[in-house]
Amino acid sequence: MGQQEKVATSLAGTVSEEISASLTAVDAELARRYPGDPGTRQPVHTVYVPGDVFAPGTLRSWGDQALAALDEHAPDAASFAAVLGIPEELAGPVHDRVRAKLEREPVEDLRIDFEDGYGPRPDAEEDEAAARAARLVSEAYANGTAAPYMGIRMKCMEAGVRDRGIRTTDVFLTGLMEAGGLPEGLVLTLPKVTYPEQVTAFVRLLEAFEEAHGLDAGRLGFEIQIETSQSILAADGTAAVARMIDAARGRATGLHYGTFDYSACVGVSAAYQASDHPAADHAKAVMQVAAAGTGVRVSDGSTNVLPVGPTAQVHEAWRLHYGLTRRALARAYYQGWDMHPGHLPTRYAAVYAFYREGLEPAAARLAAYVAKAGGDVMDEPATAKALSGYLLRGIDCGALDTAEVARLTGLTRADLDAFASPRRGDLTVTAP
16 A cells, blocks of 8 residues: 555635526526437438429339339449449448338438429419428328428528428428327428527417417427528628527427539639538538537538439439538538439438448447446547447447447447447446
8 A cells, every 4th residue: 555645625615616606597507508419320321302282202212213223223232332332342231231221211300392493383382392391290100100300391481482392391290299299200390590580489489389289388399590601601701500509499309511502602603513512621620619519410412413214324323422422421411312213322321331341440449448348549538428429329220239239349238328428427337
C-alpha cells in the first residue's frame, strides 16, 4: 500500500451550490433543446409516390419491379458486384440480403405526395385523393402490408397553396382517425419551408387537430423539407434551419434536403444539380450541425437519373446512385430519397456493403472498449456511442443480424442501445 494522500480543499460547499443554482436554467435549456437521438429506427430512404398513383399494391409493385431489374440487368451476385465495384468477399452476402429485402420489405418509408409530384388539381379531386390515401394507409397497417413508415407530403405554407395544404392535411388525418386512429409509423412532411413562422403555423395546425380529437399534446410530429437558400441562411445572417427546429417545439423529426429545388434556388444549372454539388454539401452541413443533439434526423436528397433503358444505361445509373449513396453514408446522412423502383437494388446494396464491410472492425473496437483491452486506437465514450449507433443502424435495415453482432461484441441489443443513447451516469452493460 502506498502512502495515503492528504486531501485538502479551499472552497466552501456553498460555492458549488451557488454555481449549480446559477446554471439551473442552462441545464433545463440543454435538456429541452438537445435531448439526443430518440433511439428509434431511422429508415434508409423515403419513396415519394403521387397521391393519385398510390394504390394497395404500390409497395409490392416497387419490390417486384426492383427484383425484375436485377434479374434482367444483374442476375447473380458476381455480375451485380462487378457493376458496382463491390469486393468479391461481400458479393454474395450483399446480393442475397438485397434480394431478401426486396422480397420482404422493399420500401422502408413511403410518402404519398400531394405537392410537386401531384401538382394543382380541382379541390374535389384532391379531397378525394387525400381521403383515399387515408383509407389505404389504414388498411395497409391493419393487414400487415404497410411500410414501417408512411404518410403524406402536403402542399407548403406559402400563400398560394396554404389553404389547400391545410385542408389536405385535415382530410388525411381525419380519415385516419375515422378508420381507427393514427398509426405508429405516421410521418408528415412539410415542404418548401423558408421562414420559422411557417413551422410555427404548422405546429398550430397540428395542435388544433389534437385538441379536436382529444389526442395527447405532441402526438403529431413532422419533417421539415429544406428546399430554399433562405432556410439555410436567413436575411439577418443566422442559420434559419436552427430556428425552424426550435419553432417546431419538439415536433420536428427530420430535415430533408430537396436537391433540385435548392439547387435551382441558388442558380445551379440543371446539368449540375446533384446531391454531391458543393452547394448541396454546404446546405446539408448546416442542416447537420443545426440538428446535432436535437433528436432531429437529416436526410439527403435524390438523383433524377433513372435506371431505365438498355443494360449499359441501367448499369451507369446504378453506379451513379450507388456512389452517391455511399458518399452520403460516409458523411453521416443515413437516409435519402429514391424516385424509381430501379433505385432500390443500389440503395440497399450501398447500405448493406457500408455496414457489412465495417462490421468486424467496429465490433472489435467496441468489444475492446468494453473490455478496456486497448489496442492501437484509444477510444472514448463518444466513439463507443458512434460504434453502437453504426451497428444498430445496420441491424435495423437488415444489413446485419443481431446474433452476429452479439457474437462479435459480446453485447446485447439493450447494451448497444445504452451505448448509443446513454443516460448520464446511468450506463449498465451486461457483457462479461
